[in-house]
Amino acid sequence: MSIPREAYQTLQSIVGPEWVSDDPAICEADRYCSLSSPSDEQRRPGCSIEPASTEEVQAIVKVANRYKIPYVCTSTFYSAGTYARKDDSILIDLKRMNEIEIDEKNLYAIVGPGVAFSALQADLLKRGLITFVPGCGGNSSVLANTVNMGDAPIGWRYGLGYQRLLGVEWVLPDGEMLKMGSLSMSDDYFWGEGPGPDLRGLLRGCAGHQSRLGIVTKIGVKIFPFVSEELEPMGWAFHSFMKLPPNRFKWYNIRFYSREDAINAMFEIGRSEIGLVVMTVPPIFRSVARTRGVGCGGFWEAWKENGPKIKPNQEDLRVLLYGIGSDKRLEYEEKVLLDIVKDFGGSPREAPCRDETNFMAADAICANVVGGRFSSEVSYESINQAVRYSRVVNEITEKYKPRILEDYGTTNWVCPYELGYIAKMECLRMSSVENRDALDKWHDDVHKFCATGGGSTIFPEDEIFGPVWGNYPEKEAKIRALFDPNHVSAPQ
Amino acid sequence: MQIKQALTKIVGAENVSDDPEALLSYSKDCSLSTPRAPNYVARPKNTDEVQKVVKLANESRIPVVPCSSGIHFYGNTIPNLGGIMLDLGRMNRILEFDLYNKMVRVEPGVTWGQLQSEAPKHKMMGLGPLLPHPLKSVLTSHLEREPMLIPKFEYAGSMVTIEAVLPDGEVFRTGSACVPGFPDKSLAEGVNPGGPGYLSYNWLLQGAQGTMGVVTWAKVKLAPRPKIDKTFFIPFEQLEDAAQLVYNVQRRMIGEECLILNSVNLAAILTKKWPQDYDNLRRILAPWTVILVSGGGWRRPEERIEYEEDGLREAANELHIPELPTSLPSLPGIERDLPGMLRNAWPEKKTYWKFASQGACQDVFFYTTLNRASEFVSVMSQVAAENGYCIDDIGFYVQPMEYGRSCHFECNFPYNPGNPDDVAMIYNLHAEAAEAAIDMGGYFSRPYGVVADMVYDRAASYTTALKKVKQLFDPNNIMSPGRLCF
Known part of the structure; x- marks a missing residue:
């Protein structure tokens, strides 16, 4: 055992001996999280501990500081980044902190880190309310996802993750407590900012620190009104969905033969303030969805046959109309949408009135289904930027074909939020396992272009972007040194 | 020298x-x-x-x-x-109307009077607070997170990116405005508020009252200006009932501007001839009025207003509200004029509405939830009475936020600035009202003056962390010292 005996005994006394273990088998099992590929970077923790309360988290973190032991937290193990990067770290598993409180009237929920989206969503749907189900899936933690990312296509109407964050209870890297928003002055989580300068700005920028600046133990998070009808689950695994009330919802797939028309239609839908979801659908996404359950071989066979048929400049929009509060509103939204589609020369096709990924606990990362390796370039900026950026990414991709698999220029996904005030652009590229280096080089080229050409990416590399983006890594390092003097909070 | x-x-x-x-x-x-x-x-x-x-x-x-x-x-x-x-009054240029992204980039000296007269030329409107003074800075309103009249989620986080001079003189741009070449030679258009990196500098600069840096421009959201409107004035005897209607309406996501005013404030806003109209209006207006503007939007405006009106009727029926008036007594044509008023600054030639009745006004404002608003009316009235203030003169304004999830609650205490006794009384009343509101859980997210001391004394963990951050960015404490907890 590498955790000092005295420290380990103290940890046992904090949570009780049954909630901490240094058994190598358990520690090995807790080494990896589900959305990251096993790598040398992921180290086996020295012990795994499961606190039940904020006070216990604080005490654990103070022990870590006293003995200068690195720690990292996880909540559902369904995450991309919360694993130990240093040997003999304390892995703080927050799954027991899974309390949910819902204020139906004032549209917010209070959740601990162990609450998964599927659990919260199940409670909310019974009350005619909803939360987001993010792309990474319903198994992920509401708290961790909201603090770190927190987007999903219904953000067209309900905004981005950072906007849903209300009162925050945060154990700082040294174990001190920080309460933010209305919680700073009372036990109420209803309001997020301030008082005065908003320290939620330390918690996350476009994305969060992934536990590198302490541990958030409870948040208030916004929830949203929904239909009161029960959504009927249908189908079996790989092809399951929920039926949506047809008097309140309508899906449209709209094909445009010019990207410019599709984008202008998207802007106009935003100005007209209709829809719950508006996004482009790269044909490869649709192919992945259609070949679920047949394995990666089935997908690539279908893709080889269908991919070459994609017309250049073809762009598909997918729009979910929502008659919020009334059937008549749905009728209005449909008329407006069809007017816009006509004005911009699109071909609308009504799609089945059901949901597979927006309200039900979605299955995650379809890209995994197709096998091999993938790399994803994500930016949050304007719809215009998404178009320009994806054009450049396509040019860079050409340099690496055929080692990067043929995508027929279709894997750039534009998903706008807040009625078009901002848009996510995700460029997904795939390769076989043995050609991973091509993807790595592609990724570097994209970032180098982005840094010099004035693009915006969500996960910048400090060495490339720091010098041209206002030396932000220096500021972050100062903040970390200020709040984490012992450098123990999820050190890299 | x-x-x-x-x-x-x-x-x-x-x-x-x-x-x-x-x-x-x-x-x-x-x-x-x-x-x-x-x-x-x-x-x-x-x-x-x-x-x-x-x-x-x-x-x-x-x-x-x-x-x-x-x-x-x-x-x-x-x-x-x-x-x-x-x-910064000389820095008064509207730098850019970004119509694709429905935003405008303004320097700090741009006033509400200036923006709201320019925006309609682009079929847009600024997302402003209630009838701002025409000389008030647009940038400051957003920087200080003043509440907007339209309670839609999509308009939240209205300040998108910022250029600021930090206390050490570094010029720093937030969010995606940090990219090289912005705004003319970059792919990015400065619409992502997060970062750069894993911090949100936007949040750290907002609500800072000039203590964290000097903002030299900001990109802020606009909203499409509706082509036509229909305005409803729904009268109530009790604020609880008005609040419940607002819950019902906002849950249906209906309308553009939506607010609740008591008769004092509504009269102050609508009076044309002082003082006779004011006294008359205060007498005839209902104690509380929910103002809801149904906006016809960008396309098929009549049909949009039709379904919104249906939704409003349904919401009202649930509360057994029989009528939805579209006018106010003794104010012919107000239903036509009011949307324009709300989408403009207060007219330059008229005395500002808060000052019109007595010459000056002291505000107490904070956030709470709509279902608690009436409790605060009682307590604010009680504190006012204890200080010898005539409770009939208190103006109340309740602004639903983000589809009614919470509300900005504001009490306006008009007073005579030429009377030293009045001034002394208002000084005490302001402090006591703020203290009482804090005791009840009212949340002052942007505390000014004496209220800042009350807030930071109670928000111990926040105050400690805030002071550390301030020390990091402004070690010499040169930026607006003596403000907030610095």
């Missing part, structure tokens, strides 16, 4: 002053804050000059206090410890 010379070198002799009379005008505002004059005033015209002044102040360890326009209400531009008053 050296400072004055240095300032002169930076902004030109005509834009620097240490003349006591000129400084006097910066020593006070419309609040009851203790007057204090700066030592110098400098009026830069661009970011470069702002940067040089801030560097000078930092090197000389002299306070620097930014102010953006010609009117201030809460004492947050009074230089508590003297120093350089950085008057």
Whole structure:
């Protein structure tokens, strides 16, 4: 055992001996999280501990500081980044902190880190309310996802993750407590900012620190009104969905033969303030969805046959109309949408009135289904930027074909939020396992272009972007040194 | 003398002053804050000059206090410890209407009067607070997170990116405005507020009352201006009932502007001839009025208003509200005029509505939830009565936020600034009302003056962390010292 005996005994006394273990088998099992590929970077923790309360988290973190032991937290193990990067770290598993409180009237929920989206969503749907189900899936933690990312296509109407964050209870890297928003002055989580300068700005920028600046133990998070009808689950695994009330919802797939028309239609839908979801659908996404359950071989066979048929400049929009509060509103939204589609020369096709990924606990990362390796370039900026950026990414991709698999220029996904005030652009590229280096080089080229050409990416590399983006890594390092003097909070 | 010379070198002799009379005008505002004059005033015209002044102040360890326009209400531009008053009034350009992204980029000196007269030319409107003073700075309203009249989620987080001069003189751009070449030669259009990196500098600069840096421009959201409107004035005897209707309406996501006013404030806003109309209106208006503007939107405006009206009727039926008036007694044509009023600054030639009845007004405002608003009316009225203030003169304004998830609650206490007894009474009343509201759980997210002390005394963990961050960014405490908890 590498955790000092005295420290380990103290940890046992904090949570009780049954909630901490240094058994190598358990520690090995807790080494990896589900959305990251096993790598040398992921180290086996020295012990795994499961606190039940904020006070216990604080005490654990103070022990870590006293003995200068690195720690990292996880909540559902369904995450991309919360694993130990240093040997003999304390892995703080927050799954027991899974309390949910819902204020139906004032549209917010209070959740601990162990609450998964599927659990919260199940409670909310019974009350005619909803939360987001993010792309990474319903198994992920509401708290961790909201603090770190927190987007999903219904953000067209309900905004981005950072906007849903209300009162925050945060154990700082040294174990001190920080309460933010209305919680700073009372036990109420209803309001997020301030008082005065908003320290939620330390918690996350476009994305969060992934536990590198302490541990958030409870948040208030916004929830949203929904239909009161029960959504009927249908189908079996790989092809399951929920039926949506047809008097309140309508899906449209709209094909445009010019990207410019599709984008202008998207802007106009935003100005007209209709829809719950508006996004482009790269044909490869649709192919992945259609070949679920047949394995990666089935997908690539279908893709080889269908991919070459994609017309250049073809762009598909997918729009979910929502008659919020009334059937008549749905009728209005449909008329407006069809007017816009006509004005911009699109071909609308009504799609089945059901949901597979927006309200039900979605299955995650379809890209995994197709096998091999993938790399994803994500930016949050304007719809215009998404178009320009994806054009450049396509040019860079050409340099690496055929080692990067043929995508027929279709894997750039534009998903706008807040009625078009901002848009996510995700460029997904795939390769076989043995050609991973091509993807790595592609990724570097994209970032180098982005840094010099004035693009915006969500996960910048400090060495490339720091010098041209206002030396932000220096500021972050100062903040970390200020709040984490012992450098123990999820050190890299 | 050296400072004055240095300032002169930076902004030109005509834009620097240490003349006591000129400084006097910066020593006070419309609040009851203790007057204090700066030592110098400098009026830069661009970011470069702002940067040089801030560097000078930092090197000389002299306070620097930014102010953006010609009117201030809460004492947050009074230089508590003297120093350089950085008057940004010359930086009054609307830099860009970004119509694709429905945004505008403004310098700090751009006023609501200016923006709201320009925006309609682009079929847009600024997302403003309730009838702002025409000289009030647009940028300051957003920076200070003032509540907007349209309670839609999509309009939340209205300040998108910022250029700021930090206390050490570094020019820093937030979010995606940090990219090289912005705004003319970059792919990014400066619409992502997060970052750069894993911090949100936007959040750290907002609500800071000039203590974290000087903002030299900001990109803020606009909203499409509806082509036609229909306005409803729904009267209530009790605020609880008005709040319940707002819950029902907002749950259906209906309408554009939506707010609740008591008869005092509604009369102050709608009076044309003082004082006779005012007294009459206060008498005939209902104690509470929900104002809801159904906006016809961008396409098929009549049909949109039709379904919104149906939704409103349904919401009202659930509460057995029989009628949905579209007019107010004795105010012909108001239903036609009001949307335009709400989408404009207060007219320059008219006395500002908050000052019209008695000459001055002290506000107490905070956040709560709609279902608690009536409790606060009772307590604020009680505190007012205990201080000898006539409770019939209190103006109340309840602004639903984000589809009714919470509300901005505001009490307006008009008073006579020429009467020392009135002033003393209002001073005490303000402090006691704020204290009572805090005790009840009212949340002051942007505390000014004496309220800041009350708030930061209670928000212990927040105050400690905030002071650490301030020390990191402004080790010499030159930016607006004496404000908030600094």
